[in-house]
Amino acid sequence: MKTSTRVVLAVGIAMVLLVAAVLWLGRGGDGSGRTVIGLRIWDEKFVPVYRASLEEFQRANPDVEVRITVVPWSSYQQKLRLDVAGGTADDLFWTTLYEDYADAGRLIDVGAALGPDAAAAWDPSAVAQYTRNGTLWAVPQFVDGGTAVYYNRDLLAAAHIDPAELNAVQWSPGGDDTFRLLLRRLAAVAPWSYNAGHDFQSIELPYLGSAGAQFQDDRDHFVFDSPQGIAAFDYLIRLIADRLAPAPADTNTNPDFAKNAFLQGKLALLQSGTFTLAQIAQQARFGWGVALLPHGPSGRVSTNNAVGVAANAATRHSDAVQRVLAWLGSGSGNRYLAGDGATIPAVVSEQQAYRDYWARKGVDVSPFFDVLRGPRIPSGGGPGFPAALRAIDPIFAEMYAGRIPVPEALSRARAAAEAAVAQN
Template sequence: MLQSPPIRWAGALLCAATLILSGCGSGSGDSGKVTLTYRLWDDQQKVGYEKVMAAFEKANPGIDVKIELLPYDQYWTKLTADAVAGTAPDVFWMSPTQFPEFVTKGVLAPVQVDGSKYHQTVVGSFTYQGKLYGVPKDWGIVGLLYNKDLFAKAGVTMPDKLTWAADGSGTLLDTARKLTVDEAGKHPGEPGFDPAKVTTYGFASWNHYQTQWMNWVSSNGGKLLDKPFGSYTFNDAASVQGLQFGVDLVNKHHVSPPATQTNPPTGKVTDMFKAGKVAMFPANNALLPFVAPEANFEIGVAAMPEGPQGRSVNLNGLSEAVSAKSAHPAEAMKLATWLGTEEPQKMMADGGYVFPALNGLSQGYVDYWKSKKLDVSPFQEESEGQTFPLPVTTGFTGFENKLNQILNEMYLGKLTPQQAADQAVAAGNASIK
C-alpha cells in the first residue's frame, strides 16, 4: 500500500474552524433516526460496505449509516484536521502506523470485544496501555506473486519452499538467477552476462518497507522496534545482514532491477510485473484486485521465502475506530462492535475484498479468488505462522519520508546497509514523542 504523506497536527489547526462549520460528525434527522458517519478510503471495499451497512440498518431501524469515501492521500490529513476540530466521523478505518498519533491524543474510544477471537497481530497493533482501541477489521499479508508464463518459458518450477541466507545460498537466489536473462540469453553467473542489458528479472527487490526489507530483517532475527510504542532497533547485526541481502539481490547478484528504475513512487515495480519484466514480485494480497485483472499472463501465489530464522512476514491489519467525541457514542460503538461480528466480516471475505480479522472466516476469501482461478491459500497459510505489524510507535508518520530517503540511498549503493540503518534508527528515535 502506498503510504500517506507526513501529518502535521499543528498545521491541522489552521483549517479547524472551517471544518467545525461544515461538520463531519453525526446528527439526527427529522425522522428521529440517528445518522452515523462511517469513513473509509477504498472505493472497491465501499461496494461491499454498502451491503454491510444495509444489513446493519435493517437490524437497527433507528440508525442510518452514511458512508464517506476519501482517497488515501487525503484521508489522514482530513481525519487529523477533523480530530483537531472535534468533528471526526463516528466510526472510521485506522491503520497501525497512524494509530499511535490518534490514540495518544485521546481521539479514539476504547472498545469492548473479545480480542482472543481475532488475529493476534491485528489485536496487538491497536492495543495501548492494556486496552483495545479499535475493533479488528481485516488483515493483509505479504506474499509472492509470480508470473507462471515466465517460469514455463524458462523451464523453471517454483520450489515447494523458497529459502534465503545472507551468503546467497538457498532456493530463492538460485531460482531468480534462472529467471533473469539478458539480451543475449545469458543468466547471472554465466560468462558474458551483461547486467546493463537485462530483459527479464527473476525477482523484484526494492525500497518498499512493508513488502521488502522489513521482512528480510525479521526473517533474519532482527527487530524493527524493541517493543510496541518503543524505540527503533534495526541497526543491530542481524537486521543489517537482512538489509544487505535485499541490496545484494540488486547490486551484487543482478537478479533484481537497479534502484534507479524502482525507487518510489510505488507503482513502478507493479507496472514492471504487469508488463512481464519481473518474474517474482513480493506484494500484499490487497494488491490483487489492481494487478490480477490487468495481467495478460497466469499469476501464481507463493509464500515468502524463509530466512535463517524461518519465515516472518508483515501482516498489516486495520481496525474499526470509534471517535471519542462522537455525538452518538452508544450507536457508534454498536456499529463498530457489530462490524467485528461474523455476519459482516463473512460478507467482506466472501466478496473477495479482505481476509477478515475474525478467526475462522478466511476460507471465504480463498474461495472467492479460487473462482477467479487464483489460489491465494499461501497468504492464508503464512498468516498462521510468524507475523509482525508495521512499526507501532509515535512519530512514524513524520519519519516515513526520511526513512524512505535514507533507504533509497542504500539501494542505490550510496550508503552501506550499516550506515543507512544507523541513520534511519537515529532519525526514527528522534521522531518519537
C-alpha cells in the same frame, strides 16, 4: 419600535435559531430525523462492500445512516491527524497507526463500548495489534494474512523453472544462494526478476524477520540497524545493483511500479500480500500462481497486519456509533468483506469464506496462511510511529539508490526515527 425592543427581539430570534441548529446537528443534519454517522476509509474498492453491509444494518436500524468518505492513502494519515486535532474527523475511521490518538484520549474504548466478550470473535493477532496498555482501541475489520510470492507461469516456463522450486529456495547474506541463482535464470527471460526495493510491509519486514532482526523491540525502540538488519538490507541492495530488480529511480517515486510491471509481464516474481490478490486476478493476462516466501537464515518470517475501525471520542452520536461498531465487528456485518475475495475478514468464523472464494477461482491461497504458522515480525507502532516512518523514508530512498552505504544509512535512519518520536 424602540431600540431596546429591537434588541430583545433580535436576541430572542437568535436564541431560537441557535436551539434549532443544536437540535438539527444532534440528529444528523439531513432533515430525515436519522442520525448520520461518518465512516472514513482509504480504499475506493471497499465502498460497495461496506455499502452492502451497512444497508443490511440500516434495515434493522432505520434511525441511523452511515455515510462513507474515501480519502486516498497518500494523504490519509496526514489529513486524519489534522482533522482529529481540529475536531472535524468522522465518527468512525480506518486505522493502523492508532497509538497517538489513543494516548491523547481521542478514541472510544472499544472494550467498554462493546463488552469484554466481543474480542473473542476476532483474529487474535488483530486484537493484539489494537490493544494498548490493556485497552482495545479499534474493531478489527480485516487482516492481510502473510506475505507470499506471486509468479508469472509463462516466464518461469521460459526459464525452465518448475513453480515448485520457488517453495524450496533460500537466501543468505554474502555469496550466491539458491534464490539468487533462480533470479539470475529469470533475468534471462524478463526485464526484472523480483521486486526487491523500498516496500515496508512486503519486502523490508520479511527480510528483517528472516535474517533474525527486528524493526522495533518490545519497548518500541528502533533496532533495524543491528548486524542482522544490515545483512538483510545489504542483500536487497545487491539484488538491485545486479539489476535483478527495478531501479530505485522508478520504485522510490511510484510504490505501484513493481505491481504494474508484474501485471505487464515484465516482472517474474512479485512479493506482496493478499491486498494485491484481487487486482492480479482481474488484470493479469497470463498464467500465475502463489508461492511461499524465500527461506532466510531464521526461516520464513512475515507480518500479519490488520486494519481496524476506530471511533472518534468527540462524536455527538455515541449510541449510534456503538451500534455501528457492534455490527462491523459481527460475523453478519464482517462477512461482506470476503464476498468478492477482496480481503480476509477479521471475524475468525468468516475467514473460511475467503479461502472458499479463491478456491472456486482455482487459486491456492495457502502460502499466505502457511507462513504464519512460523515466527512473525511485528509491523511496528507506538507514539510517533507515523512521524518516524516519514523521517526514515528519504534516507532509505538514498540507500536503495546506492548513494549511502547500508550501515551508515540504517544508523542515520534510526537516529532520525528516534528524533521524530521525541519531537512528536
